[in-house]
Amino acid sequence: MGNILAFCEFDGGALRASALSNLSFARQAASAHGGEVIALLIGVGAAAAGPAAAAYAAKVVTVEHGDLGHYLAETYAPIVARLAGEHGAAIVCATATSVGKDLLPRVAALLDAGMASDISKLEGGNRFTRPILAGNAYSTVEVSTPVVCVTVRQSEFAPAEPTGSTGSVSSADAGAIDAKGARIDRVDSQKSDRPELTSAKVVVAGGRGMGNGENFKQLEALADLLGAAMGASRAATDAGMVPADWQVGQTGKIVAPNLYFAVAISGAIQHLAGMKGSKTIVAINKDPEAPIFQVADYGVVTTWEKAVPELIEEIKKVKATR
Amino acid sequence: MKILVPIKRVPDPELKVKLKDGAIDLAGASWVVNTFDEYAVETALRLRENAESGESHGEVVVVTIGPDDAGQQLRSALAMGADRAIRIDGEDKALDSRVVAAVLAKVIEAEKPDLVVMGKQAVDGDANQVGQMLAGKLGWPQATFAATVELAADKASLTVGREVDAGVEYKTIALPGVLTVDLRVVAPTSVKNNITPASHSYGTGEGGPRYASLKGIMAAKKKPMEQKSIGDYGVDVTPATRELGVTLPAARAAGQKVADIPTLVKKLVDEAKAL
Ligand SMILES: Cc1cc2nc3c(=O)[nH]c(=O)nc-3n(C[C@@H](O)[C@H](O)[C@H](O)COP(=O)(O)OP(=O)(O)OC[C@H]3O[C@@H](n4cnc5c(N)ncnc54)[C@H](O)[C@@H]3O)c2cc1C
Ligand SMILES: Cc1cc2nc3c(=O)[nH]c(=O)nc-3n(C[C@H](O)[C@H](O)[C@H](O)COP(=O)(O)OP(=O)(O)OC[C@H]3O[C@@H](n4cnc5c(N)ncnc54)[C@H](O)[C@@H]3O)c2cc1C
Numbered sequence: 001m002g003n004i005l006a007f008c009e010f011d012g013g014a015l016r017a018s019a020l021s022n023l024s025f026a027r028q029a030a031s032a033h034g035g036e037v038i039a040l041l042i043g044v045g046a047a048a049a050g051p052a053a054a055a056y057a058a059k060v061v062t063v064e065h066g067d068l069g070h071y072l073a074e075t076y077a078p079i080v081a082r083l084a085g086e087h088g089a090a091i092v093c094a095t096a097t098s099v100g101k102d103l104l105p106r107v108a109a110l111l112d113a114g115m116a117s118d119i120s121k122l123e124g125g126n127r128f129t130r131p132i133l134a135g136n137a138y139s140t141v142e143v144s145t146p147v148v149c150v151t152v153r154q155s156e157f158a159p160a161e162p163t164g165s166t167g168s169v170s171s172a173d174a175g176a177i178d179a180k181g182a183r184i185d186r187v188d189s190q191k192s193d194r195p196e197l198t199s200a201k202v203v204v205a206g207g208r209g210m211g212n213g214e215n216f217k218q219l220e221a222l223a224d225l226l227g228a229a230m231g232a233s234r235a236a237t238d239a240g241m242v243p244a245d246w247q248v249g250q251t252g253k254i255v256a257p258n259l260y261f262a263v264a265i266s267g268a269i270q271h272l273a274g275m276k277g278s279k280t281i282v283a284i285n286k287d288p289e290a291p292i293f294q295v296a297d298y299g300v301v302t303t304w305e306k307a308v309p310e311l312i313e314e315i316k317k318v319k320a321t322r
Numbered sequence: 323m324k325i326l327v328p329i330k331r332v333p334d335p336e337l338k339v340k341l342k343d344g345a346i347d348l349a350g351a352s353w354v355v356n357t358f359d360e361y362a363v364e365t366a367l368r369l370r371e372n373a374e375s376g377e378s379h380g381e382v383v384v385v386t387i388g389p390d391d392a393g394q395q396l397r398s399a400l401a402m403g404a405d406r407a408i409r410i411d412g413e414d415k416a417l418d419s420r421v422v423a424a425v426l427a428k429v430i431e432a433e434k435p436d437l438v439v440m441g442k443q444a445v446d447g448d449a450n451q452v453g454q455m456l457a458g459k460l461g462w463p464q465a466t467f468a469a470t471v472e473l474a475a476d477k478a479s480l481t482v483g484r485e486v487d488a489g490v491e492y493k494t495i496a497l498p499g500v501l502t503v504d505l506r507v508v509a510p511t512s513v514k515n516n517i518t519p520a521s522h523s524y525g526t527g528e529g530g531p532r533y534a535s536l537k538g539i540m541a542a543k544k545k546p547m548e549q550k551s552i553g554d555y556g557v558d559v560t561p562a563t564r565e566l567g568v569t570l571p572a573a574r575a576a577g578q579k580v581a582d583i584p585t586l587v588k589k590l591v592d593e594a595k596a597l
Binding site: 072073074077097098099101102103104105106107108109110112113114115116117118127131132133134135136137138139140141142143144145179180181182183184185186187188189190198226234238239243244245250251253258259269276279280281282288293294295296297298299300301302307310311314315318 | 339463
């Protein structure tokens with residue numbers, strides 16, 4: 001018996017899509033442990049987002065404080081650890097986003113908890129399966145500490161549906177806030193109207209073979225036609241053709257859309273680690289021997305210069321008939 | 323300034339994964355320094371040197387918990403330019419991130435570095451835990467997934483460009499602290515220390531960690547390597563994590579090459595129902 005404390009990220013009064021995957025894991029864990037799901041929202045705006053979270057969890061705890069405006073592991077971890085104790089948590093979980101990956105191991109240290117990262121499956125009890133070696137193998141581990149910390153791979157847990165009833169919402173104190181000499185100076189991000197890369201149904205990704213950022217504009221036109229998110233290989237992001245947060249792979253984002261276009265990407269194992277869970281993979285590459293063709297459902301050996309305008313043309317035709 | 327770099331050896335990530343008795347078959351594996359740890363050593367060296375005059379402004383100590391053979395990976399780091407090494411004897415099987423962080427915390431109590439630089443993750447287990455756990459245990463600030471690093475002129479703080487889901491976050495931490503590095507930290511101008519002229523470029527293109535020179539390899543043989551055992555540090559060494567088994571992922575069904583884009587789009591509509 002133990003409860004599941006699910007750290008949930010939110011944005012503008014609603015839970016992020018990534019948080020819904022965490023809650024989906026948390027529900028599975030709650031039935032395995034016989035406890036209840038407690039969604040934990042921390043930061044400025046937590047109180048306002050609480051009611052939205054109550055559609056997904058039996059209990060919602062919000063921690064609102066002006067000094068928690070920007071996420072910092074230093075200030076958030078002690079709050080999560082304290083509430084884990086107060087709420088009798090057997091599992092503390094978060095989605096393996098850049099926040100979850102930064103936060104949970106620090107929480108684990110404060111709780112002296114063992115941890116399983118980026119899990120793909122709950123096997124029951126405290127047994128989890130997780131990808132290792134860039135997704136080339138799956139390891140099943142058992143964690144034996146009284147409290148266990150877990151991060152959840154978003155692409156492996158379908159977003160939770162509303163429970164159908166409304167959970168209770170309460171607020172908790174932030175306690176003493178100590179940033180330990182850490183602060184955020186600024187965040188550089190490019191605002192985009194495209195869907196989030198990690199939850200998009202369609203992803204259009206380009207690689208080094210695209211040549212430069214200007215050429216990527218053609219891929220972006222394809223993406224916008226499909227309502228897709230943009231992705232890229234490390235070589236393309238390293239070369240500064242596109243922003244680093246487009247990178248898909250072992251060290252970038254893990255995606256599993258319905259449809260993934262890999263254009264001028266060779267298909268290195270580290271790239272495949274981030275996208276081979278996609279339902280349908282299309283590869284466009286001028287080299288017939290490129291390893292990407294080994295994982296692609298459909299491959300076309302051609303240049304992107306020829307293929308992309310044709311794709312846009314053909315897809316417009318299909319759309320016109322609907 | 324004194325910088326501690328914990329490094330882990332991993333089976334060569336370029337080699338094909340084989341299983342034996344439900345575990346990764348490591349018989350005959352060739353071991354290398356974890357890619358991100360090699361980048362951490364490079365970062366530490368850039369932080370303490372004047373790249374143009376060659377003079378050193380501090381000490382870089384590398385440490386690993388691992389078996390006798392792991393001494394080789396420490397030697398590689400010494401050959402790159404680290405000053406001394408500590409090997410703490412431990413079997414891979416008897417370690418998990420929690421144990422590694424607990425032992426490293428004790429090493430830090432003894433060594434009192436100003437900064438710990440490490441890889442963001444080990445490319446075998448892909449756990450991405452030890453740096454954050456260590457910072458939590460020590461009550462130090464942490465800057466994880468660093469793509470750029472700038473050391474303040476007074477050496478009291480670091481400003482780090484972190485690649486986060488939403489873009490790049492610039493975080494400043496007071497020292498002592500824990501820094502974990504991402505791939506782009508080895509780009510030619512990613513690390514600034516206010517000692518090396520700001521215009522300096524480490525190589526061209528994507529950059530990369532430095533190679534050990536022949537002189538470096540010779541010098542490494544004479545650099546000190548301390549041998550310790552986990553018992554010397556008096557921590558509970560029972561791992562909380564047990565591996566129950568390893569499986570290989572199902573291979574994707576073979577795909578097809580199609581002749582042209584119209585055929586592709588037709589198949590995406592009719593066959594895959596993806597459009
Ligand atoms: C044969 C074998 C069997 C194993 N069996 C188990 C098992 O049963 N249960 C289990 O949990 N794990 C097992 N492991 C993995 C375990 O030994 C990991 O090394 C440990 O979990 C810590 O590394 P990580 O991969 O979690 O580190 P991460 O958190 O991914 O590593 C981050 C950083 O921590 C530092 N670091 C990590 N390990 C060390 C180290 N040893 N010395 C110095 N610095 C280090 C490095 O700077 C690294 O970049 C096994 C490994 C092998 C090779
Ligand atoms: C520890 C580590 C982690 C890594 N993590 C990642 C990661 O997260 N994500 C990632 O992507 N990589 C990662 N990498 C890098 C990875 O190994 C590859 O280097 C990278 O994925 C290559 O990118 P690419 O396919 O765009 O470039 P290349 O391998 O150079 O391939 C370019 C391709 O474009 C094709 N091409 C060229 N011109 C055209 C044209 N006109 N039309 C059509 N096709 C064309 C070529 O035939 C070629 O196949 C990592 C590496 C390491 C060591």
